[in-house]
Amino acid sequence: MITLPRYDGRVTRNPNRDADSREEAGDTPSLAALMGFAPLPAALSEKVIGAQFRAVDRMIAFRIALGLLSIAFVLILYWGAAPLWLLAVWSVASLASIVPPMRSFFARRASQYEGLPPGMLWMHAIGMALQGLLWAGPMLLLAPKGSVLEVASLWTMTTCLLAAVAMGFHATPLAAGLFLTVVGGASVQMMLRAGSRELAVTVAAFSLLMLLTSLRQARQFGRQITTDRQLADKRETVSLLLGEHDDNRTDWLWQIDTARRLTGVTRQFARIAGVEAEALEGRSLLELLAGPAWESGQIDQVLHDIAAKFKAREGFANLLVPVEVNGSRRWWELSASPRMDEGGAFLGYRGVGVDMTVQRETEDRFHRLARFDPLTQLPNRLHLTEALGEAVEAMRRWNTRSAFLMIDLDRFKAVNDTLGHHVGDKLLEQVASRLRDTCGSRAFCGRLGGDEFAVLMPDIRDAAEIEGLASAIIDRLSQPYEVEHHTLFVGASVGSATGPRDGTSADELIRSADLAMYRAKEEGGGRHFAYVGSLHVEAEDRRKMEMALRSAIENGELRVEYQPVVNSTSGDLDGFEALLRWHNPEFGEVAPSRFLRIAEEARLLAALDAWVLKTACQEAARWPLPLRLSINLSPEQLWDADLIPRLEALLQGTGLDPRRLELEVMESIFTRDGSEAVRRLEQVGALGIGLALDDFGTGYSSLGCLARTRFRTIKIDRSFVAGAAAGQEEHVAILRALIAMATSLGIETTAEGVETEREVELVRRVGCTRLQGYYLGRSMRVEDVRRLFTRNARQSDAA
Numbered sequence: 001m002i003t004l005p006r007y008d009g010r011v012t013r014n015p016n017r018d019a020d021s022r023e024e025a026g027d028t029p030s031l032a033a034l035m036g037f038a039p040l041p042a043a044l045s046e047k048v049i050g051a052q053f054r055a056v057d058r059m060i061a062f063r064i065a066l067g068l069l070s071i072a073f074v075l076i077l078y079w080g081a082a083p084l085w086l087l088a089v090w091s092v093a094s095l096a097s098i099v100p101p102m103r104s105f106f107a108r109r110a111s112q113y114e115g116l117p118p119g120m121l122w123m124h125a126i127g128m129a130l131q132g133l134l135w136a137g138p139m140l141l142l143a144p145k146g147s148v149l150e151v152a153s154l155w156t157m158t159t160c161l162l163a164a165v166a167m168g169f170h171a172t173p174l175a176a177g178l179f180l181t182v183v184g185g186a187s188v189q190m191m192l193r194a195g196s197r198e199l200a201v202t203v204a205a206f207s208l209l210m211l212l213t214s215l216r217q218a219r220q221f222g223r224q225i226t227t228d229r230q231l232a233d234k235r236e237t238v239s240l241l242l243g244e245h246d247d248n249r250t251d252w253l254w255q256i257d258t259a260r261r262l263t264g265v266t267r268q269f270a271r272i273a274g275v276e277a278e279a280l281e282g283r284s285l286l287e288l289l290a291g292p293a294w295e296s297g298q299i300d301q302v303l304h305d306i307a308a309k310f311k312a313r314e315g316f317a318n319l320l321v322p323v324e325v326n327g328s329r330r331w332w333e334l335s336a337s338p339r340m341d342e343g344g345a346f347l348g349y350r351g352v353g354v355d356m357t358v359q360r361e362t363e364d365r366f367h368r369l370a371r372f373d374p375l376t377q378l379p380n381r382l383h384l385t386e387a388l389g390e391a392v393e394a395m396r397r398w399n400t401r402s403a404f405l406m407i408d409l410d411r412f413k414a415v416n417d418t419l420g421h422h423v424g425d426k427l428l429e430q431v432a433s434r435l436r437d438t439c440g441s442r443a444f445c446g447r448l449g450g451d452e453f454a455v456l457m458p459d460i461r462d463a464a465e466i467e468g469l470a471s472a473i474i475d476r477l478s479q480p481y482e483v484e485h486h487t488l489f490v491g492a493s494v495g496s497a498t499g500p501r502d503g504t505s506a507d508e509l510i511r512s513a514d515l516a517m518y519r520a521k522e523e524g525g526g527r528h529f530a531y532v533g534s535l536h537v538e539a540e541d542r543r544k545m546e547m548a549l550r551s552a553i554e555n556g557e558l559r560v561e562y563q564p565v566v567n568s569t570s571g572d573l574d575g576f577e578a579l580l581r582w583h584n585p586e587f588g589e590v591a592p593s594r595f596l597r598i599a600e601e602a603r604l605l606a607a608l609d610a611w612v613l614k615t616a617c618q619e620a621a622r623w624p625l626p627l628r629l630s631i632n633l634s635p636e637q638l639w640d641a642d643l644i645p646r647l648e649a650l651l652q653g654t655g656l657d658p659r660r661l662e663l664e665v666m667e668s669i670f671t672r673d674g675s676e677a678v679r680r681l682e683q684v685g686a687l688g689i690g691l692a693l694d695d696f697g698t699g700y701s702s703l704g705c706l707a708r709t710r711f712r713t714i715k716i717d718r719s720f721v722a723g724a725a726a727g728q729e730e731h732v733a734i735l736r737a738l739i740a741m742a743t744s745l746g747i748e749t750t751a752e753g754v755e756t757e758r759e760v761e762l763v764r765r766v767g768c769t770r771l772q773g774y775y776l777g778r779s780m781r782v783e784d785v786r787r788l789f790t791r792n793a794r795q796s797d798a799a
Ligand code: C2E
Pocket: 563, 578, 579, 580, 591, 592, 593, 596, 609, 612, 632, 633, 634, 694, 695, 718, 752, 753, 754, 755, 772, 773, 774, 775, 779
């Protein structure tokens, strides 16, 4: 995951830095260079001198203290023994000798040790030599005057000085060397004068030892400078490699010790964690990751996992940890492996981290997009199927039962078709929110698409639970909806399947629930149907029926029946409505509602209608009376490109007077492409054919349609007629207003499905022009229609 820039042994990002490091990688500054005798490359010499004086100046307080102590020591030792003036001169000179080094010390500090000239090394050496001489003074001038004890005391003090200078001033070997040589030489001299050759040799040896030690330290110091430089350089390189200078990098290195505390926290890590590196140093990694949750103890599972890995001293890779950085949620992906020393002892962990927040958020967004329906915000088909898959898995593992409910809205198509998709969408949103409320935490609901929804009930105990939820859903969804000033009524049909009985896979359960739902719809909607095995048989029948329907025309299984339409005032026969019938050897007489639905689903309707149109027109052309013929025109047929030429040919071929023909359309034709529908209808009207608006009162914008094209007839739906006859006052009022309006526009009205005398009376009273229904006659076979004519002819002959 972590991608480091390729490193080919050189740091390629900064050529200047590259040049520097090659020079610096050159050898350790020699002793001569440290003494200011041999030149160093300009850039380096400044740094080396700076480092030398830093080391020296660290001793400044000690140096002053030692100086003052020495003066006090000499004064005490020789007070009264040496002439006062000598002591005074010496003390003043000694004190004064501290002043120049102090001044240059402050100057160096002010310059921050930058740009120090090599000459300063010499000045410093001369200063030290002078101080050495000052110290040599008492030894050469005063010691001979004192006792052995005094010589011994002086020597003790001198050894301290020698050792201190050898150690403290090794960074400036010239200064240290001069001081040691001067003071050492004076000491030897003092011993000789005191008359002890052995002591003189010992003192000489000691001074030489100090000198050598100091030089050794100096060389060590030179090497140290180079190592420091190289280390700093390496750190720079590593930091470049880690992209610490690139604030957009999202990966970092981290390490923890055996106590799981962070060590060597990088700048990069600190930046991503939103704190100072120092503040992270030594903090417990797990505590950092857990954030405020650490206190409550409710930490994320992944942290438990990581802790377990730490405990087992195992490595881990790509664990995604949610963390809180400055109050916002971030996602870090951590990988690490245990760290061992050469001996195999455990040192802690070293790992990498990558901030995955952006990826994670994008993923979340995609996940949401892919799994939720944008209109209703409910889980979509994919999400439902996945959830069902999990439920199936749980059923298998724990021997539980789950139910899958499919919900289809009744009459939704009418809303969508008559009021448009915009209203349809609003309605679906309301349906979704009611469904969500009804299911609550009991079940998982979603939208499969269109007006189809589904509910998953995982782990159910008895069938009553399903029945309870299903009827709650039907009740709730069947309450009226208010959408943009329309009050809408839609119902719901529910089909349910219970696993594992009705299916052991998600697909099987969906199919079973779908079949049950189809059945609920067939039963008239507004109800729940639980899957039973026979539904599969029925589905199979439907499939077979579709196959049979495809060849029904060729096999002569279809026929047209004619239902009489009567003039409401005279009671005379006005015409017939052609209705399609299908008799199949295997299925027998199939109800039109059934086979027409199959035909629609199988896109066979237009072909069937064309056959009805032709057959009925040919028949009507032979009728002895100029009666009207009403034929149902499906939307599919209206959109058929050669409908108009076909009608023309038909009228010409049969010689049927176009004014006798009336084509019935449903208002839903206006929704797909309203203006195109109007154009088509006008073309039909231009042929002289009448138009009827069928099933008036079942849609939602019926009156709107009337303004769009010139209808000859409005057919008032049976539900309206029955409602009015049943005494529903508002139905009667609407019926009356509607008929009054139609009459004033010169439009005829046909009341459909008139079944009783009472209904006949009612529709007559409100002024319907024509009547149709079982009370006046069911649809008749063509032979019966013909017989009717001959009987009628015989009767009129007889009269
Ligand atoms: P529709 O156009 O409204 O036709 C009238 C339906 O009402 C017919 O049902 C008829 O038998 C029934 N009906 C007539 N009088 C009464 C009554 O007093 N009480 C009751 N309860 N029903 C009555 P059918 O033949 O079953 O047709 C149902 C629907 O199928 C028709 O409704 C029409 O929409 C469609 N349909 C029938 N034949 C054709 C066809 O050839 N082409 C097309 N596209 N649709 C057709």
